[in-house]
Amino acid sequence: MHSKGRKKRPQVPEERKTLTKGTICRVADDSIAAELGLRPGDALLAVNGEPVSDIIDLSFALADENVELLVARQNGEEELFAIEKDYDQDLGLEFESAVFDRVRPCANNCVFCFVDQMPPGMRESLYIKDDDYRLSFLYGNFITLTNLSPRDFARIRRLHLSPLYVSVHATDGDLRASLLGNPRAKNIMARLRELSDSGIELHTQVVLCPGLNDGPVLERTVADLFALAPGVLSLAIVPVGLTRHREKCRPLRCFTPDEARAVIAAVSAWQSRCRAETGSTFVYLADEFYLAAGLPIPEYDHYDDFPQLENGVGIVRSFLAEWEETAAPKEGYATPRRIDVVCGVSASAVLAPLIAGLSLKNLTIRLVTAVNAFFGPSVTVTGLLTGADIIAALRDADSPSDGVIIPGVALRKGENIFLDGLTPEDVARVIGRPVRVAHFAADLKSQLAAWR
Structure with missing residues (x-):
């Protein structure tokens, strides 16, 4: 790479401060960006004279071998960089957000919205309701398609932003509009057909609520979406998640074990048909249905x-497979050692036989099941445990152990923090014992075998 030159510009005028910009959060060592002297806090304003609204735009704009970058420095000055680079050479920049204008907010008022069930006083990011097709393409976030303009649809088709992840909930237009609290939600089937006919592949989901979109409604939804295959690649059905913070929300309830078994039976018939016709299961149930029903995981x-x-579809089976594929440790410990393994209520039934079957000399493993007091006992998944829940469960244990292994799935992705703002270090400080994080089955097995 050779920087052909750079030219300083005066401070950004007030009318330019509303331009989209990508704020840099990291510059890779020995990269083009590092050679140019770019730093975290600088902001990318334009590439080749054109503003970029997200990293999708940026990836296309940087495809050329000759590129001009307009950058706003932290002191308000602008600089223009002219660069020669290889066709596929990366600049070495990471940005605070994948979108440079603003994340598209959700325009719905869903009866089962989990954000509406969050307690007050948590970090601001947990209250953001995003419904941005760009984050769907980039990260697999589910969107509802209710806030897309004709221009958005045209861009999706032009750039072939596929696959997208779509929250359907019901293909009955009137019911979907009621569930989402938005009349624009009615035309879901037309939207899905438009995308599918344009070559955009789709993963879909249904948040299932007892008495609202189950039974015959679910039958129709599965039939309508399967009719769009292979444009629709998959359908996940997940049970509604309800916290104790629902004072201003519409009354809803969880599935009973008998109702969970009825859902499994109904969906199993569809799964058999889909496999017979396409070779793929197509419609999948979240693990929670099988755990609630007391039935084996497929x-x-x-x-x-x-x-x-x-x-949440297939995590248990994936965990079990990884556990079995990981070689059983042969060596034990020279002296007695006790280790606590923390999990949520749902995972307890899965982990208990695995831990019981792991025999190591001088090692005693105790499974500590943490009840979710933060969101309420109806939330049983391990991924929504908080630091306070884990501390409470460990304090209730009869006697202290030599160390604690906590589930990595409970930490925010890419960060070492629980939903309540605590960290594993905070947990260790409060309970007065070493705490380590296990990320999935192989990591858990290896940590149990080699605690140091």
Whole structure:
């Protein structure tokens, strides 16, 4: 790479401060950006004279070998950089956000919105309701398609932003509009067909609420979405999540074990049909249904290529498979050692037999099941445990251990922090014991075998 030159510009005029800009949060060592002297806090204003609204725009703009960057320094000055680079050479920049204008807010008022059930006083980012098609393409965030303009649809088609992840909930237009609290939600099938006909592939989901969109409504939804296959790649059905902070929300309830079994039976019939016709299961149930019903988790092949793992579909089976594939440790410990393994209520039934079957000399493993007092006992998944929940569970244990292993899934992705703002270090300080984080099955097994 050679920087052909750079030219300082005067301070940014007031009328230019409303331009979209990508604020830099990291500059890679030995990169083009580092050679140019760019620093965290600087902001990218334009590439080749054109503003960029997100990293999708940026990736296309940087495809050329000759590139001009307009950058706003932290002191308010602008600089123009002219660069020669290889076609596929990265600049070495990371940005505070993938979108440079603003994240598209949700325009709905869903009856089951989890954000509306958050307690007050938490960090601001937890109250953001995003519904941005760019984050759907980039990170797999689910969107509702209710805030897309014709220009947005045209851009999706032009840049072939595929696959997208769409929250459907019901294909009955009137019911969907009621569930989402938005009349624009009615035309979901037309929107899905438009995208599918344009070659955009879709992963879809249904948040299932007893008495609202289950039963015959769910049957129609599955049938309508399967009719759009292979444009619709998958459908995940997840149970509604309810916290204790629902004072201003519409009354809803969780599925009973019998109702969970009825959902499994109904969906199983569709799964058999889909596999017979396409070779793919197509419609998948979240693990919570099987755990609530007390039924076995489906086998590994049932989940195909695990298209909705991040949505809680197949996590248990994936965990079990990784545990089995990880070699059993052979060496034990020279002296007695006790280790606590923390999990949520749902995971307890999965982990208990695995831990019971792991025999190591001088090692005693205690499974500590943490009840979710923060969101309420109806929230049983491990991923929503808070630091305070874990501290309370460990304090209730009969006697202290030599160390504690906590689940990495409870930490915010990419950060070492629980939903309540505590960190593993905070937990260790309060309980007075070493705390380590295990990220999935192999990591848990290895930490139990080699605690130092």
